[in-house]
Amino acid sequence: MPEWIDTVIRSFIFLAALFFMTKILGKKQISELSFFEYISGITIGSIAGEAITGLENSIIQGLLSIAIFSLITLLVDYLALKSKTVRNLVDGRGTVLIKDGKVLEDNLKKEKYTIDELSALLRQKDIYRVADVEFAVLEPRGTLSALLKKEHRPLTPKDIQLKVADEKEPQTIIMDGQIVDEALRSAGKSRGWLLTELAKLELTLENVFIGQVDSYGELTVDIYDDKMQVPSPSExxxxxxxxxxxxxxxxxxxxxxxxxxxxxxxxxxxxxxxxxxxxxxxxxxx
CATH class of the missing domain: 4.10.860 (DNA Excision Repair, Uvrb; Chain A)
Structure with a gap:
């Protein structure tokens, strides 16, 4: 068999194997990784690359290596669920970087973060003054959790004892000018109701890019013609x-x-x- 055909076959086999193993390992492998999951993911990818291009190695050996590393990752995840000691060892612990509006320089140096990097993490949370922060923790996954001082937190309806209505997930009932019947049923609406509402807006189904029904049963639409103004629900x-x-x-x-x-x-x-x-x-x- 020519080497290029062997390489193509190996590529498809290991692509399918990696996809299957990643599905087993779960969404954590494509989201925020712990140190161990990061190392495991790199190793599995390296094994797959070597098995695809290293024609002297057998396919079975490559698949076996990927399976072993996947099982080790699953085992570590299972032990982390059962033991806080293992969890702390694998995932690490959060580090307090700000307390009572003051930066803890020793903890910042320990995590090898500069003040610029800390400021960038705070800005991602729309925080621009360290003095406004009551408490900030660098999580094991590298994200920053910050709690503003009470006087700097956004005002909520509960703070002023204002009663607000509960809201449910909006249902997208029109996509690309096509009715999504499943979402329409979930919203408790019919096609007749939808066409009537579109007629009130002087629109046809073909004009609508996205149409949604909110928890109040009101229809909001986004149309293809961005220059055209669509009235807001007024019922x-x-x-x-x-x-x-x-x-x-x-x-x-x-x-x-x-x-x-x-x-x-x-x-x-x-x-x-x-x-x-x-x-x-x-x-x-x-």
Whole structure:
């Protein structure tokens, strides 16, 4: 057999073998690696490269070597799950780099990081002043976890005791002008509803690049023509405005009548509508 044909055959065999072994090892092999996984991945790749190009070696030996290293990696991962000692040995421990707004220089030198590199890691988290940081840890995988001081953290609805509605994952029901029926069913919508909503926007299905339905059942679209403006969903704001108008009208009616029974009825219903508005505002606000 010619050598180039042998090389092609070996390439396909080891490509399939590496793909199969990587699937077994899991997503960690293509995401953040521990020191051991990094070394193992390099070694497996080197073995595959040598087995593909080193024609004097047999395919069986190359596959056996890859299988051994894959099994060792799986074994180490299993032991790390069962033992914190092994986990600390393989993955390492986090190192505190900033505490109470002060950089711990000894820990920074220990991890061989410069102040420029630390600043770059902080900027990736939109932090530009070390003094704003309460606590920062360099994780075993090389990422930086930082906690801002309380006065510098973003304000949340909970901080001001504001009730907000829960949101679910938007469903992409149109892709490249084609309806995605599975996503449409997950959103609890029909094709008829979708076509009606598109007609309201004066669009056809072919005009739409991406269409999504949010947790409120509203359709938002991105069309091929970037110069064309598509109106935002307005059903919820309009409903909220209508409820507020009804409540205001009831109060006006209560002030404009001389009949005490009618006045009491208007006031009572105005309060009921206001209570409804208070409950629905988190869901109807834009």
């Amino acid at each position: 919820r704001p309009l409903l909220l405005a209508t409820l507020k108008k009804v409540q205001a009208d009831l109060e006006i009616f209560s002030l404009g009548t001389e009949d005490e029974a009618s006045k009491a009825m208007y006031i009572k219903n105005a309060k009921l509508v206001q209570e409804t508005i208070d409950k629905l505002t988190p869901y109807l606000s834009s």
